[in-house]
Amino acid sequence: MAVGGWVCSVLMLSRVRSYLLHGIDALPCEVEVDIDDREMRAQTVVGLPDAAVKESLERVRASLANSGFGWPAGKVLINLAPADVRKEGPVYDLPIAVALLVAQGVIPPAPGPARSGVSSPGHPGLDHRRYIIAGELALDGRVRAVKGAIALADMARREGALGVIVPAENAAEAAVVSGVGGGTGGGVGGGVEVIGVRTLAEVVGVMTGRVGAEPHPPTDVSGLLRDAAAPIDFAEIRGQEAVKRAVVIAASGSHNILMLGPAGTGKTMVAKALPGVLPPLTPEEAIEVTRVYSAAGQLPGGCGLVTTRPVRTPHHTASPAAVVGGGVVPRPGEISLAHRGVLFLDEMPEFPREVLETLRQPMEDHAVTIARSHASVRFPADFMLVAAMNPTPKGHLEAGEAGRRSMERYLSRLSGPLLDRIDIHVEAPAVPFKELASAPRGSGTAMMREAVLGARRRQAERQGPALPNARLSGKQLDAWAPLDDAARSLLGQALTEMGLSARAYDKVRRVARTIADLEGASSVRVAHVAEAVQYRLLDRTV
Numbered sequence: 001m002a003v004g005g006w007v008c009s010v011l012m013l014s015r016v017r018s019y020l021l022h023g024i025d026a027l028p029c030e031v032e033v034d035i036d037d038r039e040m041r042a043q044t045v046v047g048l049p050d051a052a053v054k055e056s057l058e059r060v061r062a063s064l065a066n067s068g069f070g071w072p073a074g075k076v077l078i079n080l081a082p083a084d085v086r087k088e089g090p091v092y093d094l095p096i097a098v099a100l101l102v103a104q105g106v107i108p109p110a111p112g113p114a115r116s117g118v119s120s121p122g123h124p125g126l127d128h129r130r131y132i133i134a135g136e137l138a139l140d141g142r143v144r145a146v147k148g149a150i151a152l153a154d155m156a157r158r159e160g161a162l163g164v165i166v167p168a169e170n171a172a173e174a175a176v177v178s179g180v181g182g183g184t185g186g187g188v189g190g191g192v193e194v195i196g197v198r199t200l201a202e203v204v205g206v207m208t209g210r211v212g213a214e215p216h217p218p219t220d221v222s223g224l225l226r227d228a229a230a231p232i233d234f235a236e237i238r239g240q241e242a243v244k245r246a247v248v249i250a251a252s253g254s255h256n257i258l259m260l261g262p263a264g265t266g267k268t269m270v271a272k273a274l275p276g277v278l279p280p281l282t283p284e285e286a287i288e289v290t291r292v293y294s295a296a297g298q299l300p301g302g303c304g305l306v307t308t309r310p311v312r313t314p315h316h317t318a319s320p321a322a323v324v325g326g327g328v329v330p331r332p333g334e335i336s337l338a339h340r341g342v343l344f345l346d347e348m349p350e351f352p353r354e355v356l357e358t359l360r361q362p363m364e365d366h367a368v369t370i371a372r373s374h375a376s377v378r379f380p381a382d383f384m385l386v387a388a389m390n391p392t393p394k395g396h397l398e399a400g401e402a403g404r405r406s407m408e409r410y411l412s413r414l415s416g417p418l419l420d421r422i423d424i425h426v427e428a429p430a431v432p433f434k435e436l437a438s439a440p441r442g443s444g445t446a447m448m449r450e451a452v453l454g455a456r457r458r459q460a461e462r463q464g465p466a467l468p469n470a471r472l473s474g475k476q477l478d479a480w481a482p483l484d485d486a487a488r489s490l491l492g493q494a495l496t497e498m499g500l501s502a503r504a505y506d507k508v509r510r511v512a513r514t515i516a517d518l519e520g521a522s523s524v525r526v527a528h529v530a531e532a533v534q535y536r537l538l539d540r541t542v
Contacts, residue, residue, distance in 0.1 A: 012036075012072070014102035014109065017132045017161065018095040019152045020080075020087055023330065023377040024295040026151035028159060030081045031092060033099040037074030047080030050088040050329070059090070059137050060097045067141035067200045072104055086375070088329050091146045094135030094165075097200055098128060098207070107207045125209035130162040131195070141200040145169035147297045150290055150304075153177040156192045163193025163215065165203065171196030171216040172304030173294060176287060179219035191218055219304050221283045228307040230276025235444035237266045237273065239431040244270075244443045246426040246535065251277045251448075252455035253469035253514030256363070256385040256421065258348070260537060261428030267388035268313075270428075271344040274386060275309035276445040277452050285340045288380065292339050296332045310341035312383075316350035324358045330370040330377040335362050338383040348387040349413040356418055359385070363421050385422065411538065420503040423470060423511050425537035455517040469514045474506055481513035486526040494533045504539065508532045 012035040019026040043057050057078075061071050078096055080087045101107045107128065134152055136144040149170035154177050156164045166174050171194050178191025194216040197203050205211030234244055243259060247270060250257040259267045281289065289306045293299040299306070314323055314334040325333030335343055345351060362368045366382040392406045419425075459469055462480055472480065483491065495505055512524045512532040521528070 012103040014099045016095040016099040016102065016128060018092060018134055019132060019148070019155055020085060021089070021091075021148040021151065021295060022085075022375070023379055024148075024151060024291040024332070026148055026155035027085070028155065029085075029087065029092075031095040031099050032079040032081060033096070033103050034077040034079075035072045035074055035100075035103050036077075037072070039075040041073060041075070043076040043078070045078045045080070047078075047083045048086045049080060050086065052089050053080070053087050053092055056090060056093045056096060056137075059093055059139060060100070062139040063093070063137040063141045063200055064097060064100070066139060067204075069101060069106060069200075069204070070104070072100060076100070086329070089147065090136035090144075091134045091148075093137035094143060094200070094203065095133040097137060098133055098203065101204060102128065107204060125205075125207040126165075126195070126213065127162075128207055131165050131193075132156045132159070132161050132163075133165045135165075135167045135197070137200060143167045143197050143199060143203070145301060148291075148295050149174045150176055150287065150294050153192050153194065161192060163195060165195045165197060165206075168196035168198045169301050172219060173290070173299060174304075175216045176219045176221060176290065176304050179221040221286065221305060224305055224307045225281055225283065225286055228280065230273065230308070230445055232269060232273035232276065233445045234270075234273050234277070234448055235442065237269050237442075239442070240266055240270070240428060241442050243267075243426055243428050244448065246424050247274060248277065248443075248448050248451050249511060249514050249518065249535075250274075250384065250386075250424050251452045252518055253423075253459070253510060254384060255423035255470045255511060255514065256387075257424040257426065258387040258389070258419075258422045258538070259426055259428045260389055260391060262430050263390055265428045265430055267428050268344070268346060271313070271342060271346075271386045271388065272311055273445065274342055274384070275311060277448040278309055278384075279453060279456055281307065281309060281340060289340050292332050292336050292380065296337060298337065310338055311344060312338040312341070313344045313346060316345075316347055316352075318351075318355065320352075320355050320358050323355050324362065324368055325370050325379055328372070330372060330375075330379075332379045333368070335359065335368060335381040335383060336379040339380045340382060341384070342386050343383045345385070345387045348389045349410055353413070353415070357415065360418060360421060387422065388428075414538075416501070419538055420501055420507070423507045424535040425539075426535060427537060451518055454520075455514060458517045458520065469510050469517070472506075472510055472513065477506060477509045477513065481509050481516075481524050483509075483512075483524050483529065484526065487512070487524055487529040490526055490533070491529050494529075494536075498533075498536060498539050500536065500539060504536065508536065511535060 014033050016031045018029045018031050020029040045054055064071055102109055134146050136146055138144055145167045149166050150173050153164050153174035164174055174194045195213050196216050202211055206213040286305055293306055312334045323334045325336055362381040367378055368381045369378045392410050512528040515528040515531055516524045
């Protein structure tokens with residue numbers, strides 16, 4: 001355009017709403033594109049992008065070309081706001097492509113009133129301003145899955161967006177938010193529309209009205225949780241009735257437990273079967289766990305919800321960052337992936353001391369905070385610790401003084417403060433051939449779960465559902481776990497003779513309170529304390 005002898009060009013600017021993942025939470029991020037054809041062809045991404053974001057320009061360029069769209073002439077400036085928060089990952093490919101097409105006029109900047117429901121030929125397309133968009137692009141225009149789609153949908157609801165446009169693989173996950181009556185973040189309105197897309201061309205068709213878009217139906221969260229089944233029944237575990245009794249107590253009060261016994265006695269099976277006797281996940285807990293797995297990129301494709309309590313079994317060669325979490329961009333570790341479930345440490349003394357010691361604070365706080373120079377991220381870590389160990393590195397206990405010394409050396413790898421944080425120590429002896437060869441019998445999951453649920457119900461009536469016995473403070477124990485004279489005398493004798501710490505003293509009282517709940521007793525009696533003291537096995541051994 002010539003004006004007064006000057007050649008003028010129109011600056012093209014567009015904005016698309018997206019998100020950034022901070023821990024397991026999604027925060028708003030705006031993708032701004034400015035095209036200036038008065039300058040030489042160039043492209044720049046600003047707003048603290050990492051290498052994956054910078055590389056997105058090449059993916060977007062190829063995806064546009066292979067989908068039948070052009071790359072704009074002139075200088076292209078892409079800004080990811082807020083500019084003071086680091087952006088990482090390929091999540092911005094699709095919103096950048098959409099913003100470029102809006103700036104070029106391929107997608108109308110305002111196609112008309114956005115409608116809830118479907119768009120179809122002959123009607124205005126979806127208004128991109130009312131949707132939050134995320135997705136990775138393949139070079140041929142396909143849209144690949146991203147992390148944190150459930151957190152994105154929850155954020156969209158809080159922000160008052162009409163819906164989200166996400167990869168088809170993420171649609172079931174994002175639809176979970178609407179499946180629990182409108183999300184977990186306390187936003188306004190009902191659920192959010194979830195539009196799952198497979199290609200960039202489909203996105204353009206949806207936004208221009210040339211392609212119909214049917215929102216993904218809300219996920220039936222309650223139904224999925226109701227149909228979830230335990231993977232292993234305790235009836236399959238031969239013998240070990242004493243261990244099963246300890247597991248019932250641990251599950252009833254959310255107590256940490258350590259099993260000590262020779263190799264091949266069923267300790268690993270016990271840990272994997274334990275979630276079956278725990279209360280089922282509530283919808284809120286299931287979404288919380290799903291958010292962690294989604295942020296870690298460990299949610300299976302097409303799976304919208306984690307329906308059973310997780311069991312994580314890190315190998316003893318795992319690094320502290322793998323177990324607790326970390327990295328340049330903080331990622332959840334095994335303790336967060338075990339949130340609301342079980343963290344199983346097999347051969348616990350084989351883990352490096354620094355790994356075991358990093359567990360101490362999360363076991364008390366039920367969360368882990370990872371600090372970096374640019375940010376501090378808090379991940380949930382509310383798990384039951386189930387540990388197993390052989391009596392010696394050889395896997396069995398040798399007879400005589402040499403065997404005793406070998407066991408003591410092996411046990412010395414575990415620090416006293418760590419053992420104090422494990423409420424129950426129980427022996428898992430070798431199972432006789434007669435019991436191995438007989439038909440399965442003894443306690444099964446259904447019977448054990450019934451006992452656990454009864455004890456949990458009594459706890460909830462007394463102290464509220466969010467406070468299991470394992471977390472009672474000393475003052476609360478005085479109020480809710482009163483000891484009769486005989487029980488107090490026995491506990492004092494055990495404290496003196498076994499040299500228990502103040503923390504172990506409260507552990508015994510908490511376990512005794514849980515045993516009393518299993519019996520339906522209002523106060524803690526001497527039999528309850530006697531059994532609880534028996535579960536300080538390593539205090540006696542050491």
